[in-house]
Amino acid sequence: xxxxxxxxxxxxxxxxxxxxxxxxxxxxxxxxxxxxxxxxxxxxxxxxxxxxxxxxxxxxxxxxxxxxxxxxxxxxxxxxxxxxxxxxxxxxxxxxxxxxxxxxxxxxxxxxxxxxxxxxxxxxxxxxxxxxxxxxxxxxxxxxxxxxxxxxxxxxxxxxxxxxxxxxxxxxxxxxx
Numbered sequence: 001x002x003x004x005x006x007x008x009x010x011x012x013x014x015x016x017x018x019x020x021x022x023x024x025x026x027x028x029x030x031x032x033x034x035x036x037x038x039x040x041x042x043x044x045x046x047x048x049x050x051x052x053x054x055x056x057x058x059x060x061x062x063x064x065x066x067x068x069x070x071x072x073x074x075x076x077x078x079x080x081x082x083x084x085x086x087x088x089x090x091x092x093x094x095x096x097x098x099x100x101x102x103x104x105x106x107x108x109x110x111x112x113x114x115x116x117x118x119x120x121x122x123x124x125x126x127x128x129x130x131x132x133x134x135x136x137x138x139x140x141x142x143x144x145x146x147x148x149x150x151x152x153x154x155x156x157x158x159x160x161x162x163x164x165x166x167x168x169x170x171x172x173x174x175x176x177x
Contacts (some may be wrong), residue, residue, distance in 0.1 A: 009121065014025035019031040019032055048091065053119070056094065059165070073109075073110065073130070074101060074109050075109055075110050075111065075112040076103075076104040076105075076109050076111045076112070077112055077114055078098060078103050078104065078112070078113050078127075079113075079114050079115075079116040079117050080113065080114070080115055080116060080117045080118070080137055080138070081116055081117020081118070082103055082112075083119065083123060083125070084105075084117065084118070084119055084120065084121060086101040086102075086103065087101070087121075087123055088121070089121040089122055089123075090121075090122060090123070090124070091123055091124070092123075092124045092126070093124065093125045093126070093127075094122050094125075094126040094127075095107055095111055095126075095127075098111065100142070103127070110127075110128035110148075111127040111128050111129075112127065112128060112129040112130070113125060113127045113129070113130045113131065113133055113134045113138075113145070114131045114133075115131050115132075115133030115134035115135075115136070115137050117143045118137065119137045119138060119143070120139075120141060121141060121143075122141050122143040122144070123141070123143040124143060124144050124149045125138060125143065125144070125145050125146065126146040126148055127145075127146075127147070127148065128147070128148050128150070129147070130145050130147065139157070150151055
């Protein structure tokens with residue numbers, strides 16, 4: 001049978017093969033699973049990258065060098081053209097407003113405003129970063145751009161272990177005298 005011989009009577013979907021219905025059906029007894037071994041058992045699932053017991057590909061290839069890829073900052077990108085389409089004149093645009101407008105999905109990543117498109121209305125925009133062209137266009141339209149400062153983590157000295165606290169107290173006492 002060729003592909004052009006298929007008619008509407010044949011149908012669109014192939015009937016699934018019923019397994020485990022006796023050896024006369026052609027796939028009874030072991031139901032196409034063969035004899036013994038993990039694959040023949042119920043509940044078997046192979047982990048990703050499993051290659052039948054041989055050394056996996058990702059373990060065979062050499063690892064060299066160092067990469068900072070895991071530590072890079074990924075930004076939510078928003079263009080001025082999309083801001084103009086979604087917000088009215090004088091509106092305050094921040095991460096919460098962008099999520100509500102459907103321009104970004106969540107608050108996980110910082111927001112960067114890019115200058116693609118034109119801005120004709122004045123908007124008060126607060127974001128983590130702005131491109132130079134975006135800043136110029138926002139100010140030219142009469143709006144304001146506020147850069148959100150990242151809070152720097154500082155160790156809380158009030159929750160120090162006892163030994164360190166005692167040593168710190170002695171050091172402070174010695175410097176006062």
